[in-house]
Amino acid sequence: MAPAYESRTKRSAALFKRARKVFAGGVNHNARYYRPYPIFVKKAKGQHIWDEDGNAYTDYWMGHMALILGHSPKVVTEALSAQIENGTHYGMSSGLSVELGEEISRDVPCAEMMRFCNTGAEATMYLVRLARAQSRRRVVIKMAGGWHGYNTELNKGVKAPYDRTEGSGIAPEEQAFVKPVRFNDLDAVERAVRGASGDVAAIFLEPVLGAGGCIPADPGYLKGLRELADREGVLLAFDEIITGFRVALGGAQERYGVVPDLASLGKIAGGGLPIGVVCGRKEIVSAADPGKEGFASIGGGTFSENPLTMTAGLATLRHLRKSKSVVYPRLEELGTRLRRGVDAALSARGLDVRTTGMGSLFLTHFGPTSPYAREPSVGDKASADAYGLHMISSGSFLLPGHPGGISAAHTRSDVDDFIRDSGEYPSGGKKMGDARS
Template sequence: MATNHLTVEAAYRDKFPQSASLYERGKTVFPSGITHDARYLLPFPVFVKEAHGSRKTSVEGHSIIDYWVGHGALLLGHGRREVVEAVQQQMARGTHFSANHELEIEWGERVKRLVPSAERVRFTSSGTEATLMAVRVARLVTNRTKVVKLIGHFHGWHDQLVLAAYAPYTPDDWSMPGVSPGVVSDLVAVPPNDLKAIEQAFQEHRPACCILEPTGGHWGLVPVQGEYLRGLRELCTRYDVLLIFDEVISGFRVHPGGAQGHYGITPDMTTMAKILAGGLPGGALAGRRDLLEAIEFGNQYGKKMKHPGTFNGNPLSAAAGCAALDLLADGVACQQANRLTGKLRQQLNALFVRKSVPWIAYGEFSMCHILPGYTGHNPVSADFIPCDGDYRKLDREQPAALKFAFRSALLTCGVDWFGWSGMTSSAHTEDDLEETVAAFDRMLSMLQADGLI
């Protein structure tokens, strides 16, 4: 953060001195002092000691309304009693048996009941592993190598799909530091919400599969909606391309059956994580029985996809996952989070109008995105998609000084926002929304005082 942004930085340093000290200590252990890129913040990140419901508590003792909700994993909020009890009971029985156990079957059965595409399920330890498996299965069963993805859609950090996941987007060069040109050549990235581009890619490259976030890149930063998904499903069927929904974020969040349950569109395979494991590490690939047969011994393909994984289906994650999926199966948690976030988007837009700030809040379901520098019409609507959905305008890098000052000022005012976006949980309340809008009001005044807006 630039040193002339005195209002924000001084207030931030004054409120979080112990976090500053811990960050200096962390820098002697971790690259840049952090364990996840998204947690990088200047002048330093806030350190948290505990979390309950919709809030977490910093090491200094400050209560902060949380809109990261475990990177999207905590639809039920922090420390939901039933999940905590399930994990505690399992901890006493054992955390790792190196053997099959009944709880992994019960966990998988819940996935099958809720997710329309889940004829068979295979657990992994993360969403990144799940999407890596999905691509490998698709290549094995189709004997093709190309993969189509949408620009701006994130499917984990592995080599196969990390390309074209981050702005700024340069279509003539999908290079990524550390990823070899040979891997790059197997990926075809096309613009989102453009069915003609998808069809052209299918005709030209005859790919094994097409993968996307069914609510849009970076969980709806560039929204994808039902009409596009229905068109994509038809194209995949017509061209014999496997359709993969990456529901790592949207799974169990937008609807108990994920985006596919909400829209009534069934992909060939689905990747899941986050809410799946009730806030503990865990992912899964689910899909058609004949496709996941690629992992079986003695399968019809005459070759088996190898899949080890020390913590696949581990008892602790299975216990948390079973408890969480039972709690959200009736859809009430999804509906509550969706309703509150729609109200939050409306209230933030009303605030931006009142303060004459050229920003817009938008999104769908329980997800809220903030777009600074927006010069179009602000309808103060919960469901408005700005910039006609143009990914080049919606998904773009903001100035670093503004980005860091925005988050630091909000934290100072008692709100932790996930970059320029946020998600709610069923634990968030009307009072949380009121405090959040008031915090945004104070944050904007601080940015104005520092000449950032």
């Protein structure tokens, strides 16, 4: 039971009951479910969300990490209000999409050329297709624990034991050319490249493992991958759907100083509206030019370059570029403060924890932490879930067991509240949020 949570969230409980009748499992993204039931959000502004019962939370899920300026920042809402008068959807190109493309190209080192689509899952699917079109090879090496969205091929090796597809409905043959290897282990990638006898199209990874544990690449690892890829004639591709515009304006590739051949972007690039972006070296991405014989057939779709998304993305990225010397150091400071503070507060309760992350990203691990990916350890998931529920009941929203993200709207006092409330997490989860029952 989770009495503190349940007594505050009765309308969410009722909505979840109705949702279970119309949506499989009551949700529209598996990540949004947690026990006993998720809150249902009524409104959001700045660093806050409010649920249907009127409870206010300081939000650290931030629209599934898509929001870096907080909810509904003025720069975005004003631009959107103006754009709505000029149409909500064209199904055609517009000057706005060209401007957003140019903006991304200016900010992200590898993004010489790109295509817009609507989700990250689409972007990573197209990335694989472009890598194969360029290399005329088939195998994609990904990381154990790496999450790239729900597309068929890459939905493999996400949860331990990492050598299989993530549930029913996908034939192993559909993922036969996707090989998960251990994150932060250069030798493992080298072995996989050699083992595939010249058939590796790309090494594809998140520079900071996201859902797999919010674990940054070790110093030297990405550089080592770049050198290995160049030596073996293999493409290097980064999934920067979380890290893009978050760990630096130019993403992890700017921060680590390692430029991949291809990258997927999403989330922040759409300023809070749906987007996916596949980008990279012109020579590779231009293979999708339909004017070319035998071109690589990738999308978009009906809603790609939707003018509202383009407007919100442009407003966000332009604001970030103008204020980057203030925004990123501040996110860094708040992130470091939170990670250190939470670890100190929970360790003082005698808990074995480590909060990992980079910049504004964080995730608290209970029990031993692996540098490779979140490995299941006894009590790890139960404690993480119970801590998550405790934090929600205390007024900070994060999805239990998932990474959190700080935005430019958060304050130092929000972070200090978060640390204080973490310190009240009952060892053993007896006081409020025991998600195990």
